[in-house]
Amino acid sequence: MTDVNVSSTPVKYSTEFASEIYNLENGRYVKICMQCGMCALSCATREEMDYSPRKLFLLIRAGKREEVLKSNTMWMCSTCLMCKVRCPRGIPIVDVMHDMKCHAIMLGFTERPQATFYQAFWQEIMNRGRVFEGGLMARYYLKRGWSEIKKGFEMKDLGMNMMKHSRIPLKPPKGIKGLKGMKQIVERAQAQMHKGEGR
C-alpha cells in the first residue's frame, strides 16, 4: 500500500475539479459515494494502488486534480467487478474507473505504461479491426522509448518460445471485412460521447 499523504495544507472542498469529473459518463456516481470503504475492502489490486477507490473519490471531491489524474488507481483496476457488486450505494465503480482512464488520456496524463498500452491497443484495432500482437508490441515499445525497448529485449526468450508454440503469429492478420464501416461506427459513437460531455 502506498497511501501517500496528500499534503499538509488544509484540504478545501471545491467543486471545480469535482464537477469536471461529475460530467463524465458515469461521473455523477462519485457524488453519492458515502465513503464506507467497501470498495477498498473488496478490491483485488488495492495493495498495488496509490489510493483505494474510496480515497480516489474523496480526492476528487477535495479537488486534488494532479493527485487524482497522476495516480495509478484506475490503471490498476482489473475490472473484476467485486466493488461494483458490493457497493451499498450501487455505484458502478468499474465504469467510473474506465471514465477516469479515458479522461486522463484525453488530458495527456499518459506517463503510466498502462496508458500507453491502452493507446497502442486502440490504434491496432482501428488499423485492422483486430489486434496483431507483434504490432501491439512494436507500438507500445516505440511509444515508451529506448529504456523500455531495452527491457523488452530482456524478454526475447519468452517471445521466441511463444512464437515456437504459435502463440504469437509472425505475419499480421488480414484486416476485417468492412473496416471502413467499423470506423464510421466508432467515429459516430465518439462524436456522440463528446456531445454528451458537458452535462
Next chain:
Amino acid sequence: MSKKIGVYICSGCGIGDALDMSALAKVATKEYKAPVCKTDAFLCGKDGVEIIKKDVEGEGVNFVVIAGCSGRVNYDVFDFGPSVIVERVSLRERVVWTQESDDEDTQMMAEDYMRITLAKFKNLEAPEPYVGEDLSKGIMVVGGGLAGMTAALEAARAGYNVVLVEKEDALGGWLKKSYKIIPLNPPYADPEENNLDGLVKEIESSPNIKVYTSAAVEKTAGAPGMFDVAIRQGDSTAEERVGAIVLATGAVPYDAGKLEYLGYGISPNVVTQAQFEEIAMKGSIVRPSDGKAVQKVAFIQCAGSRDSEHLPYCSAACCVETIKQAMYVKGQNPEAAVYVFYKDIRSSGQYEHFYKNAQSQGVMFVKADITGVSDDGGNLSIEAQDLLMGSPTMADEIDMVVLANGMVPTTAFEDPALCGEAQAEAAAGTEAPAPAPSPIIKSNILNLQYRQGPELPSLKYGFPDSHFICFPYETRRTGIYAAGSVRRPMDMAQAAGDAAGAALKAIQCVEMTARGMAVHPRSGDLSFPEFQMTRCTQCKRCTEECPFGAINEDEKANPLPNPTRCRRCGTCMGACPERIISFKNYSVPMIGNMLKAVEVPEEDEEKPRVLIFACENDAIPALDMAGINRLSYSKWVRVIPVRCLGSLNLIWINDAMSRGIDGVLLMGCKHGDDYQCHFMKGSELAGIRLSKVSETLNRLGLESDRVFITEVSIMDYDKIPKIIGEFVDRIEEFGPNPMKGF
C-alpha cells in the same frame, strides 16, 4: 369453594422411561391425599386432555396438577376455564432432560418437585378481579405536537374519547415551526409539504376529541381507569376523568448558548436548526446579518450531541433534519455550495434514500472534527480535522453556519417554582443501604398525586424510565405512556409511529383495567396484593419500594394500595417485614410451604440440597432452555419460581436455612442502567435485602456465602450448568448445614 385436587402424570417424552411413575403417584396420593391421580402416556393429546376434562366436569376437580412438561408450553392445551386452577410440574425440562435416567437422585428430584407443587395448594385461591368504581375509558394526551396529535387521532379513530392538552394557544408543536417536513412516504427522497392544517382539521372535526389549548395539567390524581385530572386553562380549571394518559410533551433544542466553541454568538449568521427553519419559513433563505441570499452554507452536526460535556447521547433526528435543510438551500439555488460537517450520518432506515438524494444534488458531506469557527469580517470560516483525508480541512467565505443542536426532553427540566424540596430529601436518605431513589424531576407536566413524587421517574438524561427493550412505552407509572421525543430522541416518522403504539397501549390499559386484569408485564393476571392492615406497623417499606408508585398513604399514614396501578410483581410482599401483603395465588406462606416440602436427607447421606429461587421472566425460561438443550446440571438443586426477585421475602431464606437446606441461589435479572428486570428494581432490591441477611447468617454460625444472588438473562441458558455447578461446589466445600435435623 371446596378444593378438589386432581393429579395427572404424563409418561410421554421419555418421562416414563426415566422415572418410577408409581412412586411418583404415591407422593400425590399418600403424602398429599390427592383424591384423583392418573397416569397417561400422552397427556397433551386429545385423549389425555379428555381424561382431565371428564374429571373436571364429572368429579368436580378444580385444582389440576399436570406433571409433565414445563408450564411454558402447552398452556393453551391445558386450559380448563377460569374456575379451574392449573399447576404444572416440570418433570420433562427440569428433571428428565437434565438428569440421569433411572437414578435414585433423579427420582428424588422429581418427587420433590411434585411435593413443591402440591404444597402450593394450601394457600392458593382462585383470584377475584378488582374492578374499580366509575371507570373511565377515556384517554388524555398531554402535548399537541406531532406525537400528541397522532396519538389523539389514533385513539379517537379506535372509538375512545380523548382529551388533548396543549400548552400553547394552537396545536402543532414543532410541526408548526417547520417549513417542510422530512419524507414520511416512499420514495423518501424529497422533503414533504407540512400537512399540519390537515391534521388539526381532522382533530377539530373528530367528535371524540376534546382539545384544551393554552392549558396545563394542574393535578393528576387517582389510578388507571380513574385518573382525575385538573386542567387549568387561563383562570378556569376543568376536571376530567380519564382511564389512561399518553405523555407526548416532546423535547426542546439544546441550549445553543453553551455552544460558543462552535461559533454560536460570534455572528448573527451562526444559527440553530430551529432558527434556520424560521428563516426558511419566511420564503427565502438569506443571511440574518444583511439579507444576502446564501451562496455557501455549512451545517455542523452533533453540535453539543455525543459530547460528554454537553449531551452524551445522539439526538437521532438532526441528521435527517440537516439533509432536509440542505435541500432547502439547493432548492433555492442549485449552484449554492452546501457543506455538512459530520461525525456519522445517522439517517437510519428509509432515510438512506434521502441522504443519497442530497448527495446527488451536490451537498458535500465532510467527516470531520470541528476545530474552530471564526468570523472574518462578514463571512465565516470553519476549520476542522478531516477524518477521512487525515489532514486539516477548511471552508471559508461561508454565508451561514447552521448548528444541529440536538434535543432535550421536556421532562428533564426542573420547574424552578417546585424545586428545593428534592435536594433536602436526597440528602436525608443516605444512611441505609437502599436503592438510589430514581430521580423524579419536578417538571410541572403531570403533577401526579403519588406518594413517590409528582412526575415520572427518570433513568438517564431526564427521559422517563421504561423497560427499553420489552416495554418501551410503559413508564414506571402504570397507565401513563410516553411517546415521541419525550421518550427518546427520534425523528418525525418515528414519533408518529411511537404515538400510534402508545395510543394502543393506553387502549389496552383502559380495557384491561375494566376487566380487573393486570396490563403488563403480567398481562391478564387477575390477582392483586391484599393488605392485612391490622398488623401494619406503618414502616412504609412497601410505599417506598414499589417500583411503580402504586401504594399511596392515607391520612393516618397507612399504606393505601391502588390495585389498578399495580403490576403484580410482589415487590411489596417481599419488602413487608410483617408479611401482611399477599396475593390470592402468591404469598409468603405459599412459597414457605413449597420450600418446606423439599425433603432434606440426613447429614450422613451426603446429599446436599440447594434451593434456587428463579425469576419467572428470564431465569425460568433459561432453565427450561438448558433442559431443551439437554444440558445437565447438579442433581442437588430444587427450583422454585418467583414472580420477580423483588418479591423475595427474607423469611424464606431463614426457613430454608433452619430446615437444613445447604444453600440458596437467587437467579434474577440484570440490574443497573441497562437493566433487564421487567419490574425495573426487582433484582436490585433482592440484592439489597440480601446484604442485610448475611449478618444474621453469620450470627447463626452459618457462612453468609451460602446465599448467593446471580444475574441470568434468557440467553444465558448455556451458562446455567456452570453457574449452578460452581455454587454447588462452594456449598460442598462449606460442608453440610449444621442446622440439619433440628
